[in-house]
Structure formats: C-alpha cells, structure tokens
Amino acid sequence: MAKHMEDHPEDHPKEFCGLFGVYGLKNPAATIYRGLFSLQHRGQEGAGIVVGDGTDVRSVRGLGLVSDVLNKQSWPQLTGHLGIGHVRYSTTGSTRIQNVQPIIVECADGVWCVAHNGNLVNAGPLRRMYQDSGAIFQTSTDSEILVHLLADPMYRRRPQRVARALAELKGAYCFLIMTKDCLMAARDPLGFRPLSIGKLGSAWVVASETCALQQTGATYVRDVEPGELVYFDETGMRSVMVGEGPAPKLAQCVFEMVYFARPDSTVFGHGVHAVRVKFGERLAEEFPVEADMVIPIPDSGSAAALGYSRRSGIPLDYGFIRNHYVGRTFIMPLQEDRVEGVDMKLTLLPEVVRGKRVVVVDDSIVRGTTARRRVERLREAGAKEIHMRISCPPIAHPCFYGIDFPTKDELIGGARTVEAIREYLGADSLGYLSLEGMMSPFKDQKGFCSACFTGKYPVDPTGMMGKHELEMTTPELQFLPPTAKVD
Numbered sequence: 304m305a306k307h308m309e310d311h312p313e314d315h316p317k318e319f320c321g322l323f324g325v326y327g328l329k330n331p332a333a334t335i336y337r338g339l340f341s342l343q344h345r346g347q348e349g350a351g352i353v354v355g356d357g358t359d360v361r362s363v364r365g366l367g368l369v370s371d372v373l374n375k376q377s378w379p380q381l382t383g384h385l386g387i388g389h390v391r392y393s394t395t396g397s398t399r400i401q402n403v404q405p406i407i408v409e410c411a412d413g414v415w416c417v418a419h420n421g422n423l424v425n426a427g428p429l430r431r432m433y434q435d436s437g438a439i440f441q442t443s444t445d446s447e448i449l450v451h452l453l454a455d456p457m458y459r460r461r462p463q464r465v466a467r468a469l470a471e472l473k474g475a476y477c478f479l480i481m482t483k484d485c486l487m488a489a490r491d492p493l494g495f496r497p498l499s500i501g502k503l504g505s506a507w508v509v510a511s512e513t514c515a516l517q518q519t520g521a522t523y524v525r526d527v528e529p530g531e532l533v534y535f536d537e538t539g540m541r542s543v544m545v546g547e548g549p550a551p552k553l554a555q556c557v558f559e560m561v562y563f564a565r566p567d568s569t570v571f572g573h574g575v576h577a578v579r580v581k582f583g584e585r586l587a588e589e590f591p592v593e594a595d596m597v598i599p600i601p602d603s604g605s606a607a608a609l610g611y612s613r614r615s616g617i618p619l620d621y622g623f624i625r626n627h628y629v630g631r632t633f634i635m636p637l638q639e640d641r642v643e644g645v646d647m648k649l650t651l652l653p654e655v656v657r658g659k660r661v662v663v664v665d666d667s668i669v670r671g672t673t674a675r676r677r678v679e680r681l682r683e684a685g686a687k688e689i690h691m692r693i694s695c696p697p698i699a700h701p702c703f704y705g706i707d708f709p710t711k712d713e714l715i716g717g718a719r720t721v722e723a724i725r726e727y728l729g730a731d732s733l734g735y736l737s738l739e740g741m742m743s744p745f746k747d748q749k750g751f752c753s754a755c756f757t758g759k760y761p762v763d764p765t766g767m768m769g770k771h772e773l774e775m776t777t778p779e780l781q782f783l784p785p786t787a788k789v790d
C-alpha cells in the first residue's frame with residue numbers, strides 16, 4: 304500500500320495549503336494568525352509565520368495545527384510591518400519540520416521568504432539541474448525550486464527577476480514572496496488556485512480565500528489575476544504579468560467549488576455556498592426520486608442537500624450529526640483507531656431515519672469505503688430505502704495540481720461503473736451530478752479544470768514526480784509513467 308494511502312484512509316481528498324500575507328500593518332502577527340486560522344481547512348500538517356520590519360525577519364514554524372504552532376507567547380517577538388503565513392498539507396514531500404513553510408533563505412542580496420499553494424509539474428527536472436551544479440536543497444518540497452531560481456545570477460541580475468523566475472514554472476501555483484521590505488503575490492497563468500487581495504485600513508492583505516479577509520476585518524478588493532505578480536511596498540500596490548500573462552483558456556480548479564473552499568468564501572468570482580446549493584438543485588432535476596427526507600453528510604454535503612430539498616420539495620432533516628472535536632483520522636497511529644475515528648466523526652440519529660426512504664447527499668466519493676460504511680449504518684438503523692446523490696461526477700483520475708487524490712485504481716470512480724459503485728455501496732439508487740450539471744452555474748464554463756473527472760489535463764503532467772520522490776537521496780528520481788492526456 305502506498306504511503307499516502309496508509310496515512311489517509313478517510314474517504315475524502317485531502318486539502319492542500321493556505322496562504323495569508325500582510326503589508327503595512329504594525330505588528331501583523333495576530334492578524335496573520337487569525338487569517339491562517341480561518342484557512343485551517345486547507346492544511347493541518349504544519350503552520351508558519353514570518354514577519355519583517357524592514358531590516359530583519361523573524362519566524363515561527365512547526366508541525367500541527369495553527370493553534371498548536373503559533374501562540375500569543377510568540378507574537379511579541381514577531382515585530383514588524385509585513386509578513387506572510389502558510390498552513391500546509393503535503394502534496395509533495397513528507398510531514399517533517401524542514402518542509403513547513405514559509406521557506407526562508409539568505410541570498411546574495413538578502414533574505415527571501417516563500418510560501419506556496421499548488422503543485423509544480425516541472426519541479427523535478429529543475430531541481431535535478433540545480434543539484435547537478437552543486438545546489439543544496441533544505442526541503443523535499445517542489446516549492447523550494449523558486450528560491451533557487453530567485454538566487455540564480457541569471458535572474459538576479461535582470462529586471463523583473465521574480466516574474467522571470469516564475470515564468471520557468473509549470474503547473475499550479477499561488478506564491479507569497481517576501482523580502483525584508485516588500486510583499487509579492489503571484490498566481491499561475493491558468494489560475495488553478497484562488498488568491499484574493501483585501502484592504503485593512505491602509506494595510507494590504509492577501510489570502511487564499513476571501514473567508515480569511517472577512518475574518519480579519521479586511522475588505523475584499525480584487526483577485527490576483529491569473530498570470531499576475533503583484534507587489535506591495537512603501538509605494539503602494541503595483542503589478543506585472545508573468546511571461547505572457549493569463550493563458551487563453553484558464554484552468555481554475557472546479558473542485559474548489561465542490562469541496563475544498565469554505566462555503567463562506569467567494570472563489571473565482573462565485574459565492575461557494577450558492578454554487579453548492581445550485582449543484583443540489585440540478586442533482587434533484589437529474590436524479591429525482593420519491594423519498595421521505597433529504598439528509599446531508601455534514602458539513603461538505605449540507606449546501607447541496609439544501610438545494611436538492613428545495614428543488615424536489617422533499618423535506619431536509621439531519622440524520623447525521625458531526626462531532627467537530629474528533630481528531631483527524633490520519634494522525635491516529637493504529638488502523639483500528641482510524642476506522643473508529645471515521646465512524647466517530649458522524650453520529651447517526653436512528654430515530655430520524657428509521658422506516659424512512661432517505662436521500663443522502665454528499666459532495667464526492669473517493670475510495671467508497673466511508674460511503675459504504677455509512678449506508679450500512681443507515682440500514683442497521685432501519686432506513687427503508689437509501690438513495691445516494693453526489694454533487695459532482697465520479698472522480699476517476701488523479702490530480703497533479705495540488706490535491707492529494709489516490710491513484711486511478713484506488714479511486715472507485717476510476718475503477719468501476721456507476722452501477723457497480725451502487726452495488727458496492729449497498730444503496731438502492733445512486734446518482735452523480737453530470738459534468739454539464741456541475742459546470743452549469745458558471746458562465747465561462749471553459750475556464751475551469753475538471754481533469755479529475757475527465758482525464759483531460761490542462762498542463763501536461765508527464766514526468767511529474769510522485770509525492771515522496773524528492774525525499775530520495777539517490778540522484779535518479781522516479782518519474783510517473785506518461786499516461787496522462789493533455790487537453
């Protein structure tokens with residue numbers, strides 16, 4: 304079994320990373336802490352803050368949740384007027400302290416701090432090139448390659464050095480980059496991941512999701528555009544384009560809308576909660592059924608269940624209650640604990656479902672093991688009929704752009720037909736939202752990546768390394784087989 308399968312038995316794709324940056328705020332550590340706290344859903348393996356005062360930078364980084372790593376005792380040391388923070392889930396590199404960001408390095412022209420969300424598909428070859436010429440890497444993440452590009456004299460001595468370095472990178476990225484007196488925010492030309500700019504009094508704020516702006520009291524200004532590099536310094540805000548700027552066809556991650564982003568965020572110009580309600584309404588049109596109640600899998604299926612209920616007229620009820628205090632299953636050391644942990648996360652209310660025909664709405668199915676167990680529990684509790692409705696199409700292909708899905712064979716949507724999945728789950732019926740239905744809330748339907756559903760990859764991932772391959776100490780890196788299609 305692959306390492307990441309052992310680590311992550313839960314039936315959901317894993318979050319990736321969250322970014323939060325500030326320029327022009329006196330002692331910004333508490334604000335960055337609040338921003339990261341509201342982005343905690345994007346990564347729980349590690350957190351870090353670095354703050355600058357124009358001369359020095361100071362940092363706190365560690366493994367664990369934001370509240371474990373950053374506490375009020377550290378804030379007085381984090382003095383300054385600009386800073387960046389990062390919450391991490393590892394999509395490349397293992398869970399170890401060296402891989403926690405922001406990455407901080409001292410180059411020939413001073414300190415550079417880098418925080419990254421996404422996955423770079425050409426990090427392996429670039430890293431090998433630098434290692435062959437004697438460069439030393441401190442982490443096993445793809446993100447560190449940007450630091451080497453920035454330090455490379457070929458870029459260092461030229462105007463628009465950061466934009467030129469970024470133009471070498473392929474794949475998905477949002478970067479926050481900080482020097483001792485300047486904050487920079489960049490988004491890849493296809494716009495895979497969200498990044499928004501806000502204003503907090505006279506200070507500038509940048510965050511992976513708008514929920515973090517709201518929760519720090521900042522007002523949304525605009526998104527960092529695909530292919531844009533924005534500078535914040537004492538002269539204010541200015542921006543340049545990276546390479547040729549935005550790609551003719553964007554590839555914004557539609558899975559942000561399905562599952563990852565918080566419902567109180569506005570992502571790619573769309574309110575996430577409202578989009579999920581629309582997914583549910585459309586699901587009810589595509590897969591109607593006679594039933595007594597609609598129940599969500601909380602919290603991820605809640606908005607779609609509301610939409611399904613509204614459109615079908617079937618009342619919404621809560622058959623499952625979520626325990627928010629159960630620890631993350633993947634940190635439990637024993638397999639038995641993990642299985643129990645999954646079950647403990649949701650409590651079933653037998654009196655609600657007994658003797659009832661229920662429509663169960665969830666956002667997605669990855670391996671199917673957790674969904675199957677939930678159907679079993681509903682049967683044991685006496686549900687008369689169980690109709691599963693999923694607010695996206697079957698996930699059939701891995702993601703190479705920053706989401707930790709398992710391999711195609713491990714994805715139940717990649718290995719089985721819908722009827723075979725229904726049989727495996729033990730449900731009376733199963734309906735997945737169509738691709739067309741999932742895209743229906745968006746005017747520019749071509750501006751999205753949907754490769755995990757279609758297998759059409761907007762950036763060729765051929766040759767991309769697996770999650771742990773930068774750990775290898777031998778010079779020969781292992782590359783994934785060239786099986787991916789390019790759209």
Ligand code: SF4
Binds near residue numbers: 701756
């Ligand atoms: S493959 Fe799926 S999860 Fe990955 S970026 Fe594309 S839509 Fe998002």
